[in-house]
Amino acid sequence: MLQLDGLLSDEERQIQAVVRQLMDRRVRGDVGHWYDSGHAPVRDLANEFGKLGLLGMHLTGYGCAGSSAVAYGLACMELEAADSGVRSLVSVQGSLAMYAIWRYGTEEQKQQWLPGMAAGQLIGCFGLTEPDHGSDPASMATRARRDGDDWILHGGKMWITNAPLADVAVVWARAEEGVRGFLVPMSTPGVTAREIKQKLSLRASSTGEIVLDEVRLPASAQLPEAQGLKAPLSCLTEARYGIVWGSLGAARDCFDTAVAYSQSRIQFGKPIASFQLTQAKLANMALELQKGFLLALHLGRAADDGRLTPEMVSAGKLNNVREAIKIARECRTILGANGISGEYSVLRHANNLESVLTYEGTSEIHQLVLGQKLTGIAAFS
Known part of the structure; x- marks a missing residue:
């Protein structure tokens, strides 16, 4: 109505059109069924999104597209025009899990996780919210304590997008020196993920609870640059x-x-x-x-x-x-x-x-x- 597309560059409009075409081809015809069943083919979608460069698209290096913030925003708009759960998959993967590793991780951590996550071959989730601590993350109950060179994590996270099928979780826990971030492979002993059923919203998205029962992690699992709740x-x-x-x-x-x-x-x-x-x-x-x-x-x-x-x-x-x-x-x-x-x-x-x-x-x-x-x-x- 206001011809606002004229405020975008040709490249930005092209990126928007490509994502919209992908949604038309891959999502719109099936998302109603995914919503009814409460299940979406998340891994298949992640692979397709990875091929198009949508996962961590605003990050640089490690297989990421290095797109502008505006281009990333336009992609999010087209993704959510199909379904909010589909956009959540991309947001949690790229802006939460991948960004945490990209911004606060070591070079070894970035090389280990980011290329596979950018390609959609590995799924990440972001464990901050807890059953009794949502808007007040500073009161988190999940604890991390040192045991020699290792860390021991104990607690739980709730309402975690991608958790039931994730390969790695970025988990935030309180240690003696304050809030710290950890990369937790979901196959680690003591880690349990339970899918949350009976959702009446975001039904085309996989949401779960993560339980951490005395989970032992090496020192290399900590995100060294992540210090404090900021x-x-x-x-x-x-x-x-x-x-x-x-x-x-x-x-x-x-x-x-x-x-x-x-x-x-x-x-x-x-x-x-x-x-x-x-x-x-x-x-x-x-x-x-x-x-x-x-x-x-x-x-x-x-x-x-x-x-x-x-x-x-x-x-x-x-x-x-x-x-x-x-x-x-x-x-x-x-x-x-x-x-x-x-x-x-x-x-x-x-x-x-x-x-x-x-x-x-x-x-x-x-x-x-x-x-x-x-x-x-x-x-x-």
Whole structure:
């Protein structure tokens, strides 16, 4: 509507088109079935995404594509336009697990894990959230203690994307010297992963619990540059940036579906698109989509210039996810009873966005992040 594609380079538009074509070919025709069954072919998808360079695409070296932040954001938007769970696979792999290794690991750790993860041959997960510690990771109960040259980890992590099928987990634990990160091969004795069933959201994503029962790791498993809680929080900032774009994709798919439906649905002898109330809904949603895109693009350009701050990402996630879920719900009203049918993507997106609204920082937490920035006062405790 505002011709915002003109703000993108030819290369950026090409990357967006390639990812959209992959979603059309590989995901859209089957994602409804994956959602119904609660199971998606994650490893097959990871292999295909790896071949296209989508995994860790904004990282450099080790088989990663080294793309710009804007290009990565556009890819996330197209991935989530297909399904939030599909985007979560890419985000957790690249912006959480791979980024943690890339940013805080040794050269040996990077060589061991990153090329296989970039190719989709190895799956990673990110173990920060715990059953009783979500928004307050500083209170984590998982502990790491030294035993000679080794480390012993004990505790548990919850709501961990990719955990049931991961090859390696980036696990954060509290040691005597503070929060530390560890690379935990999931085949290590004492490590158990349990898939979380009966999800009503993100059903095309694999989510699990990780139990660490006196897990012994060599000293080489520690991420040496990760010292303190700032390390895992910096990884979350990376992933939240992708959500700023991804949520727009889900909203855009709902919007496109609602526009097409309103033009073909006949009531009182004419398309419901001809009614003023329907047009008002569409106009309002289109404005929020365009504003959200401008916000995401601004953050992407700032990231590429080295100016992006965590508070800026919090503002982006707070706004775009909040507006995306409003758009999904509004589109459902345009579809009427058909809006709850799996034949259409709208309610699937709305249900998925309920999780996106919560994970990697709830709206309330991001409001407090911005409140601290505005007032200089931390209201978290």
